[in-house]
Amino acid sequence: MDVLYLREKQQFVVPYLNENYIVDCVNKTICKEKDGSVPKIGAAILILHYLTFFQTRTEIANKWVSLKEIPNGGMLFYPAFHKEAIGGLIKTFGHQASLLLECAKPLGGQPARFGDASAIFKVFPKIPLCVVVWEGDEEIAANATVLFDPSIAHFLHIESVIGVGGYLVNKLIKLASPDYRPGHDIW
Structure with missing residues (x-):
């Protein structure tokens, strides 16, 4: 809709x-x-x-890019986004990637075929985000990312692009917490 x-x-x-x-x-x-x-x-x-x-005439590009590739500041804000959002994903899902898919369901996330577990979320109309997790082991560190459709730059300014990514990650982390209680979110 x-x-x-x-x-x-x-x-x-x-x-x-x-x-x-x-x-x-x-x-x-x-x-x-x-x-x-x-x-x-x-x-x-x-x-x-x-x-x-939001600009109604722009269409989704149907490809995935890192925040670093979003114009008007994505590269500048990436280190802080990585520290806060990506770091939280790695800590929460890096050794239990399948938990990501469970937490994605209440937010409308649909499984994708990236990493060890991934889900695509329709955050707003014409604004999909993809969360990807690679599990770590004794030899390889866990990793994660949030991917954006590059058209997001036509629908939100860069601070809100970061906010949407951070909000989604925060919701997923909250849903993964054994102490989570609906209605007690920070966001």
Whole structure:
């Protein structure tokens, strides 16, 4: 589903990681369509940035690139993104790659054929992300990455590209935690 604008209600319906959110322009609110719950501030900001920056005429390129290859700062921000997001993926899934696929399901992630385990997520309409994990052993260190369709540069500014990748990774790590309780997310 693409973003839907309900003119009579002055509301946008925005699909975001397997959930629909209502952005109400009259009441200046954002909530989940299914239960009316309010998203955490990080998710709300990303939804608003998506609505603000999105360009409807651009199409998905249908290829995968690293954050380093995203124009307007991807290379500059990559070291911090690697330290925070990729490092968390490696720590959480680097020795149990199959857990990634379990955690991907509630977020709408579909298995892919990269690494030892990978999943493709439709974060927003026209914004897929792919999370890939390679398991480590005694001889080879575990590794992971987050891949982007290069067209993302037409749908979000670079800070939000990083935010979307970080948000997805954070959700996956939370879902992998044995102490995870829905509704207690940071984002």
